[in-house]
Amino acid sequence: MTAKSKSKRRSRLRSWRFWLGSLVTLFLVLCLGVYIALWRISNYPDIPAYTPITHYQFLNPSDDLRCENPSPQNPDPDDPNNDLMIPAYQGWCNTERQHYYRLPQGTNFFGLQYDWITALEKPVGKKPLITREYMQQLGYIYDPSSKVNPNNPGDLPIGLTWHYDRDSGAKILDVSCAACHSSQLTYQGTALVIDGGAGGHALPSLDPTQFMTNSVLSLTVTYFNPFKFNRFARKVLKDTPEADYAMAKAQLRDATWSTIKQALVYGRHNYFLYPTPEGYGRTDGLGRIANTVFGDYISDKNYRTADAPVNYPHVWDIWAFDWVQWMGSVRQAMARNVNEAMGTRAPANFVHADGLYDNSVMMSEMHCIETTLQHLEPPSWPEDVFGPIDNELAGQGKQIFGEVCAKCHGPFNREAVDGKIDYQQTAANHQCQTCHGPLMTDADGQLLDLINRKKHPQVQLAGGTWLGATKPKYELQSARGGYWEMIHIPLDYIGTDPTSAENMINNTYDLSSVVAAIEQARANGAKLRMPDPDKIPDPSQTAFGPGLQFLGGEVRYKQYREWGLMDESGYTAKPETADLVADLDGFGEHDNPVAWRAYRPRPLEGVWATAPFLHNGSVPSIYQLLLPADQRDSQFYLGRKEYNPQTLGLDVRPFKGAFKFDTQLVGNSNFGHEFNDGLCGDGVIGYELKDRPGYCRQFTERERQALLEYLKIHSDGERPDPSSTPHCANISWPQSNQNEVPE
Template sequence: MRIIGRVLLGVFLLALLLGAVALWYVAHPNVPEYTPPQTLTLLPQWDQQARERYYYTPQGTQVKGLHYDWFTALRQPFSDERFAAPANLARYGFLIDPEQLKPQQPGAIDPNNPGNLPVGFSRHQDSANGPWYLDITCSACHTGELRYNGHAVRIDGGAAMHSIASTVPTLRGGAFGQAMGMSLLFTYALPWKFDAFAQDVLKTEHPSAADKQALRDGLKPVLKQVFGTAWNDWHRGLYPTEEGPGRADAFGRIANGVFGDHISADNYRVANAPVNYPQLWDIWKFDWVQWNGSAMQPMARNIGEALGVGATLGLLDSDGQPLLGDARYPASVRIDDLFRLEEDLHQLKPPTWPAELFGEIDLKRASQGRALFRENCQRCHGPHVKQPGDPDYLAPARVPEWRMSMIPTTVIGTDPTTADNIASHSYDLRPLKWQLDELQHMDVALYPEPKQALDLSKLSAAKGLAYITAFVEQRAYRDAGISPEQQQRMNGYGLKIGVRELAAYKARPLDGIWATPPFLHNGSVPNLFELLSPVDERESQFYVGSFDYDPTFAGYRTGKFPGGFLYRTSVTGNSNRGHEFRDGCRRDGVIGRALSPEERWALVEYLKVLGNPAYESRLSDVPTPPWTPGPTCG
């Protein structure tokens, strides 16, 4: 018996040691140290007022019910430093101004950003006297930054380089949600941390026991939600492909959140197709948006984005029964703010090459590149401007309207997982008690119009989210007293909530593309030069998470660095194949002839100034060879 006891004690101590090691790694994330740039340049993409609104206008999201002042008062797990300190959040890839590192003076606190938080962190109240909730705005994921020789260039509307979405704990660490959860746990569990937290939140050095208990009671459900989500996502294996910095499986996550969390656990689906955060300039002109061209109404797109980031949504009542009639579906989305943000995006211009920081453009090489672009790229990337009277002109009031070229995955050859998941995953929405005849009167247009009645037992994600969004939109407008005429304007040109499910990806116009690495929808190609190269000349694995920019190759530097995330193109959803220029048969992702290294350099040089009149007017005319389709080889 004594031997058995010693063995059990040894097993217990070993388990305790392993648990302590795991806790250390989970709570001590492997993320880069933040080194502030010497200068921060804001490009003339729009005026400062629009920029401020974009950064800090709330959209109605909640981070698991976390209050704004709770977030700003959290302590880091292994220090007394605040988790929300600008330098700490910058380690996770969130963007700050170096000026934010200086101590805040009481009279200099920004009312739009009282917590001195990074771009995209805001707050809102759901009622006049309710708490202020932490709100993550669209700018958190759609603002980029490039750094070179100690200087930084902000890219408004560009691609973020953080890992805000990831919820699954890993020993490597590095995800914002994982780190925040550990800060919540340590703050809640350790008396000295909770005392400091309570003093900050309650704004007194000696809070009463009753006030501290009420605060603890309020924090408990937030902690339960954070760790409940992490457990659910981990033990179900929902996100096997690590997203890493700059990516999220946005469509898969919102589908799991809406159909799995709210309706039935049977609706959870594996989401293994992370995508880059796409750039936002010019999107108001696009006839169809999203990587797979699946949506068209601006308001519905923005409501869906807000739901995906954490806006509350009620599908069932407190007894678990479906909400019916006018009771459907209350949500915390702020439609007035979403409309204001969408209107501001009409002002957003593509970024212009900052020659004073990145070096001057080689005009001779760029001129050659323009001719090569017209020969090899313009056929897909346009822009293809519709003409009034065109049969597919979706919104006559929108001028201009650009037709997006949708390239089948079998042609473009890039990783099909994203498009396949959206097109093939289906969900059982019968518990919501929808009636088919009422769906026919919703503000939803399915392309193509289905020939058979919808089967609510296996409805696609795109269709299901479209109808839920329509109900949310309808309820929000009604609650706000918005007239039908104003609703049409706020929706965006009177457009319906359009739905398409194509096994294809959008070839968007390329103004400002130089500022949006890494490339392809899944971020599998680190720079423009490699994107124009054969697949066997592309890196099969590289590090991401650094903001260091290489102006020659037009992409992030990819060498190993402390805290970097290793991107492996062999992982499901991460393939770097396709969009290939190579001699031979035009199939399996080969879309054009081989480009010599000099031709690739010329194209890269032109892509740095595409759409920039100040440079385009200085380029010389070079004859453009005709585009040739090349052999298909059966």
């Protein structure tokens, strides 16, 4: 290198032109990279391919025409062929369906507003972000009965609705129950809408092509791109008079920025917490509730890895259970609902003494949804779509079901067993350290009948008329729920993935800042109670169940107090409102969480429509569920709900944009609940040999087919008649932002 060129280089390093040029180039290259990424997300999202749907169908039409048709084609009342009245489907008319689809529960995703969602454009280009095609690809479901109605002005999927923020009055986007607890199975172009089914979207995913992340991304681009923001503001503020427009636009800009910031904080805290990808149709419910309530709302110290995704459960019989959640850990409907709403980001204040327990959970709406669900029927097998039932085969299946499945899946009549189950003993059995292994035995070495079901009476399958003439008399819960005794099968016996149970049992959370806030509030004169020292001896190491029970309970009692249902103590109902409070709580049960190493088998009516199976969704079809575990798919592909009527499961062959389910990952194990040879227990549930108790064998192919055939038509017996209309009289939605006292 010559001295001349060296000095030339040196002089160049001193030149500001060189530095500016480099910086500008770097900036441009970065911009180009970002632009390409955004363009890709806008145009080629890696999401499941779209299957065109030619025909929608509801299930279980009632025999009589008892519902008003919301959109009659032939409204002429004089014409005998008019369609003013239509049958109910799955026991619901349009009113109930609209309640379920569109009543909010108070969730708030970073302050995203309903009108924004419909006004957002793709990050690149002017096309709207939220289209039917995009959302359907992502597994969201649209209401087939109407495109746009007053409850759904933005043409959004089922379950996406809004509530008004109690302070600011903003119209907040609300993701309600129906978003995750409705499903749609497709089969050769026909779509079956299954109300109360297991949802199939990936709402909590942080993948940039998913709905929630893409919305925030698009909002961010909109914030920084003035042209985009102008168009956005015009759409959002279309009803604002021109005089106020400039101010409203400035406010909108502030609100947008605040949402972006909240979303970034959320992303920073949550990005690494979920190492097992949840994919479509799953979420780590308990883990996310804990991270939101204990982490986001209370303390950064409380974030815990949540690696146990579970299926969205179906909900058509949930109201009849006395224990809910996959682990059977909660015993009260409202407690479950309040915690679920907070976990789905309904904000609540647990750390500031001023306005302690302020929250946005909408309990009257939830109560309406809960009571509406009592009228929902399980889906029945549509023979016109999936083919006819072989009744002879189904008859054989029924016999096998009675011998093998019914001993756990029941259902067990609550009236007959109530008070006869020794919960102390049940708990002891699940804590038992020595009785783990192939055979669960009690202290005397006798074979344990799982949970002292020796005391359960023989349960009549189908035609069990236990409700009939004599209605059981337990306060209100028998008038509206808790008909079925749920049992807990120990983890060592059932052998399915333990991560969910273990996380719930082992994780502890620091609630000392809550205790400090309560002490402060009490010093200021509030009549709030401290945590029960029996359940929470050390607030800095609170277990999941008691912690959530306490926080959710406080939120619940606060609402009841505001409604004037509580006496001076603030925690017991007035005599005249006791019935109403018990009814609101649901089941009339005390809210006592348990954390046993156990999962809860649920009754199986309509189960054919709820694939994939097991609590973690690791088995794609019922056929595979009846096989030895090593013959199940170890990898399969999710993201569309194309049904396979031969296996009563999903079509899980690979396709473009599919989510690959890997059963080797933590929380994804597909072991357990298997029908195999050998000793029963440790995951083998099998067909117990008659001449050798404690030994199991696998099913023959014929037996499997018979069971599949029977499960299509299986019924849990006569469904209890709730004999009440849904308690929806006083719901205020969507007119006001006040939470009214229910009837």
